[in-house]
Amino acid sequence: MQYGGGLRSLPAVRDALRAGAERVILGTAAYTDIDFLDDVMGAFRERVIVSVDTRGGNVSTSGWQETTQMPAEAVIERLQNRGVRSFVYTNVDRDGMLEGPDLDEVRRIAAVVRGRFIYSGGIGRIDDLVALAALRQVNLGGVIVGKALYEGRFTIAEAQQALSPR
Numbered sequence: 251m252q253y254g255g256g257l258r259s260l261p262a263v264r265d266a267l268r269a270g271a272e273r274v275i276l277g278t279a280a281y282t283d284i285d286f287l288d289d290v291m292g293a294f295r296e297r298v299i300v301s302v303d304t305r306g307g308n309v310s311t312s313g314w315q316e317t318t319q320m321p322a323e324a325v326i327e328r329l330q331n332r333g334v335r336s337f338v339y340t341n342v343d344r345d346g347m348l349e350g351p352d353l354d355e356v357r358r359i360a361a362v363v364r365g366r367f368i369y370s371g372g373i374g375r376i377d378d379l380v381a382l383a384a385l386r387q388v389n390l391g392g393v394i395v396g397k398a399l400y401e402g403r404f405t406i407a408e409a410q411q412a413l414s415p416r
Contacts, residue, residue: 254301260289267297275338280310280329281318291333299336299368300329305343307355314342323362335365338394341372346397348374351382360387364379370394376404379412 253266254275254279266274280287280300290298302325303310305317309325323415326337339359351372359367366389373379374394382393393413404412 252299253301258283258286260286260293263290263294263298267294273297273299273336274385275301277301277303278313279385280334281309281311281325283322284332287329287332287334295333295335298334299338299384300334301340302326302329303340303342310342321355323358326359326362330364336391337363337365337367339363339371340370340394344372345370347372348397348401348403350378353381353385355388356382356385356387360385360389365389366391368392368394370396374398374403376408376412379409383413 251271252273252275253271253276257263257274257276258279274294274297276290276298277286280415282371286402302322303313303314304322307321308317309320310317321408324386341355344352349372351369356369367384370393373393375398379393395409399406
């Protein structure tokens with residue numbers, strides 16, 4: 251289990267991990283409070299994921315309510331320089347639209363990430379999962395699928411089968 255949302259202090263992160271979360275996901279606070287990020291990374295490095303949400307290629311914060319002028323790639327580089335090695339990357343423009351992922355964007359992000367990342371945004375069909383797997387990006391550790399599952403466009407078992415090595 252991963253836990254994210256509202257984590258803005260080292261004690262809150264510690265409490266989430268003690269409660270049973272395997273990893274914590276940091277959002278806006280990872281960008282706005284460098285001391286917090288450094289403290290969390292120093293204490294729990296291997297159990298920390300930073301969420302990079304983007305709109306128009308720039309990082310969105312505060313629950314996608316604000317979009318910065320910071321390009322995602324530059325932010326990922328900066329976070330990696332502070333020790334972050336795991337990311338959830340969400341294309342907010344595609345999230346919930348079921349129109350498929352931006353494969354060129356996934357390639358660009360994969361070229362920047364020196365650890366692992368999970369992609370989210372636009373998965374609407376099994377073919378989208380097959381296309382992501384076909385990119386063969388070794389640092390793409392998974393995908394997040396939401397609306398397509400809720401709407402019954404495919405099942406978890408079908409998704410697992412589509413993503414399993416052949």
